[in-house]
Amino acid sequence: MSEPGTFGLPVPPPTVNLETQRFWDATREGRLELPRCDDCGDVVWYPREHCGPLGDSSVTWFEASGRGTVYSCTVTRRIGGSWRAATPFVLAYVELEEGPRVLTNIVGCDPETVHIGQAVQAVFDPTPDGPALLRFTPA
Amino acid sequence: MYEHPGRELPDRTLPQIHAEVAAGALADAGLSLDDVDAYYSAGDAPGFGALSMAEYLGLDLTYIDDTETGGSAYLVHVQHAAAAIAAGQVNVALITLAGKPRTGGAGPGGSARFSSAPEASFENQFGMSVPGGYALAAARHMHEFGTTSEQLAEVKVAASTHAQHNPNAFLQDVVTVDEVVSSPMISDPLHRLDCCVITDGGGALVLVSEAVAASLNRHCVPVLGTGTAIKHTSGGRIDLTHTGATRSGPLAFAEAGVTPADIDYVSIYDSFTITVLMTLEDLGFCAKGGGGSFVSDGALQAPNGVLPFNTDGGGLCNNHPANRGGMTKVVEAVRQLRGEAHPAVQVPDCELALAHGTGGSLATRMGSATLVMGRSA
Numbered sequence: 001m002s003e004p005g006t007f008g009l010p011v012p013p014p015t016v017n018l019e020t021q022r023f024w025d026a027t028r029e030g031r032l033e034l035p036r037c038d039d040c041g042d043v044v045w046y047p048r049e050h051c052g053p054l055g056d057s058s059v060t061w062f063e064a065s066g067r068g069t070v071y072s073c074t075v076t077r078r079i080g081g082s083w084r085a086a087t088p089f090v091l092a093y094v095e096l097e098e099g100p101r102v103l104t105n106i107v108g109c110d111p112e113t114v115h116i117g118q119a120v121q122a123v124f125d126p127t128p129d130g131p132a133l134l135r136f137t138p139a
Numbered sequence: 140m141y142e143h144p145g146r147e148l149p150d151r152t153l154p155q156i157h158a159e160v161a162a163g164a165l166a167d168a169g170l171s172l173d174d175v176d177a178y179y180s181a182g183d184a185p186g187f188g189a190l191s192m193a194e195y196l197g198l199d200l201t202y203i204d205d206t207e208t209g210g211s212a213y214l215v216h217v218q219h220a221a222a223a224i225a226a227g228q229v230n231v232a233l234i235t236l237a238g239k240p241r242t243g244g245a246g247p248g249g250s251a252r253f254s255s256a257p258e259a260s261f262e263n264q265f266g267m268s269v270p271g272g273y274a275l276a277a278a279r280h281m282h283e284f285g286t287t288s289e290q291l292a293e294v295k296v297a298a299s300t301h302a303q304h305n306p307n308a309f310l311q312d313v314v315t316v317d318e319v320v321s322s323p324m325i326s327d328p329l330h331r332l333d334c335c336v337i338t339d340g341g342g343a344l345v346l347v348s349e350a351v352a353a354s355l356n357r358h359c360v361p362v363l364g365t366g367t368a369i370k371h372t373s374g375g376r377i378d379l380t381h382t383g384a385t386r387s388g389p390l391a392f393a394e395a396g397v398t399p400a401d402i403d404y405v406s407i408y409d410s411f412t413i414t415v416l417m418t419l420e421d422l423g424f425c426a427k428g429g430g431g432s433f434v435s436d437g438a439l440q441a442p443n444g445v446l447p448f449n450t451d452g453g454g455l456c457n458n459h460p461a462n463r464g465g466m467t468k469v470v471e472a473v474r475q476l477r478g479e480a481h482p483a484v485q486v487p488d489c490e491l492a493l494a495h496g497t498g499g500s501l502a503t504r505m506g507s508a509t510l511v512m513g514r515s516a
Contacts, residue, residue, distance in 0.1 A: 014260035045375030046261040072282070072379055074274035076266060078325045083266040091271045091326070093379070093502075100375025103502075105265050116282045133264050 005125045005133070007107035009086045013129040022061055023047040024131035030124045032066050032134065034098065035059035045100030066122030068094040068136065071101050075111045090114045094136050108137035140164050140344045142451075142470045144307045146458055148339040149242040153185050154195045156237035156341045161196055164343035169355050170231060177202035177223060177232040181212035183461040184235070192235070202229050208369070208506025209498025210408060210463035213344065215508045217469060218365035220346040230348045237341030238461020258372075262503065270334055270411070272502030274326035277413040279379040281328060284428035286416065288328050290435060292319035294412040295332050295455050297439035302452025304481040309336045310456040319412075333412040335453075340460035342470050360476045363491075364397070364511035366390025371504035382414075382497060383507025384421035391509035392423075397491060399423040402511070404475045404486045405446055406468035406494040409453040414497055415439075419446075422495065422509065441484040450475065450484035465496030469510065476514045490514045 005011035016024045026033035035044045037051035038058045044051055051057035073092035076083070083089070090106040092114065106114045107123065119139040124132035141163030148156060157180075165171055178200050180189045189203040202223060206215050213234055220232035253259065280286050296316055302308040319332040352359040368386035371377075392398060399422060409415045416430035424446060425433035441447035451457045451471040454464040472492040474480045492512050499505035 009266065012264050014264055015254070016260075019257075020260070042374065042376075045372070046258050048257065051374065072275040072279040074271055074278055074329075075324075075327045076268060076271045076274075077327070078323070078331075079266060079268045079271070083268075086266065089266060091266055091268075091275065093275060093377070101372075101377050102375070103262050103265055103267065116278065135265075 004086065005127070007125055007135065009089055009105055009107065009125070010082050011125055011127045011133060013127040014131055014133070016131060019049050020047050027124050027132040027134065028130050030132070032064040032122055033061050034064045034100070035061050043096070043098040043100050045102055065097050067097040067139065068102070068120050070106065070114065070116050070118045070120060071095040072116060073106060073114050092136070094120055102134065105135045106137065107135050140342070140470050140473050141167055142342045142467055143340040143460065145340055146307065146309045146338040147242055148239055153237055153239060154192065156239065156339070157184065157192055157235045158196055160237060160341040160343035161233055161235050164233065164345045167357065168345045168347070169357055170345060172197060174231045175233045176200060177204070177220060177229040179204045179206070179216035179220060179232060179234040181205065181216070181236070181463070182207045182209070183238045183463060208508065210410065211465045211496025211498035211506045211508040212463070213466040214469060214494060214496040214510050215367050215506065217344065217346065217362060217510055218367055218508065221362045221365060224346060224348050230351055232346040234344040235341065236343070236461055236463060236466040238463065239339035240337050240462050241339045258503070267502070268326065269500065270329055271326040272500040273411040273413055274329045276379045276417065276501035277328050277411070280413065280417065283380055284431065286431040288320045288330070289316050290431035291333055291412040291416060292316040293434045294409065294415045294439065295319050297434070297437065297444070298409065298449050298453045298455040300440050301450045301484050302456035304483045305452050305457055308452040308457040309338050310452070329411060329413070335410050335455050335459045335464065337462065338458040338460060340458050342460065342466040344466070344469055358477045360473050361513045361515070362510060363513050364391040364393070364395025366394070366509045368507050369505065370507065377503070379502065380417070381427070382417050382421050382501060383505050384418050384495060384497070384509065387507040387509040388422040388495070391493070391511045395511035397511060402446070402491050402493045403489045404450070404472065404492040405448045406472045406492070407448050408464045408468055408495055408497045409449060409455045410464060410497065412455070414501065415448070417501070418495055418497060422493070442486050447484070447486050450480050450486070463498070465498065465508070468494040468496055472512055476512055
């Protein structure tokens, strides 16, 4: 397996496709770009070229703040494969300031201190191929 | 119906286990492979799914269905088979499940299929495990409703009191709340004993038309109501505190013309203790957020609890073939309605039973399916 990234967690390269190219390109520059529905105004997660709830509506991309709060979290202590060496680590849903709940890791802190409601800020953890993973650290 | 007695099957291939459970269920019904005109399988069936398995089993079919919703798929198959029978398109439907995650062989679904999913790079990159996902749901439930680890442990304790009577159960020892909460933490707040077992095995169901049923020398259990619903991340608006049972349950109850209070026995998919607690709330057996207090004080323990559940020991103790628990939920509900559960856990005068499956993950997307079944037509 490849070497762990900046925060000691695996940094598996994502699969980039035509729909997600814009999202991943922005992460290379440390920016969080997200699609917003042109009809309902909701910000769509995971990134795609149409509104999730409305299905057939178009979207416009914008730069999000990277600010959020922990919606739920768990300290993973037992897991197989390449993640085993990274335990204990925090798996979490972060609710972005712009609305979506994003599956991620909370890094750069003691895992035991992470809690629901905690304010967090996006960090970009580069993968070997260039795109960076969207993780969060306490604000 | 039939449940494979094995929990470790290193000397059998996956298709062989499908064939064994098919033969077992048909023998139980008094039918043979030649009688089957419809076959249902899910992601655990290798190759082309139902097509490959039909060829392997030697089935001559005019109806197949490969609906895949993870571990709940077999309950969805019951719904589809009942509809096809009601429409006069099917006389004898066979549903099989087989898997050997304990001793090797193909896992459910197939990794290539999952790695090409549109959500893959937004979930797989973060160390999402099955227990980790359910732990996210449990942690949020605790945060919003004050649910405790001790309350979750009550679910496992009830399952273990039932499993002691099942000679095939993978885990047959009765455990206490203390033993559950002091077992190793896997992913906070879920301990090892909050998690289901990993076993080989399988099961099969046979559904028949009323005309065929009348010709059989076997107690046939009527399907009175069915409901299926999916729940997913809704473009980033996932709510971790409820399941698809909030929609599949009312559909099944309405079709059956009954309410939760009428149900004598429940088989609830128990991938983890939290799965049971949330499902009971969502099906209306208690208020939302009240699951923790509902399951306390032996409420789920047969035969005298308020709502006896999973009297075979469930996925938490008995088995979880192919990492899919829906099939055995239906099997044990049928045993209860036939009066063929173990005498120590047989619910007296069991007239109405509910089986519920939750496939996928509480943390992302799930297929929920509910069946209400009766003792006699």
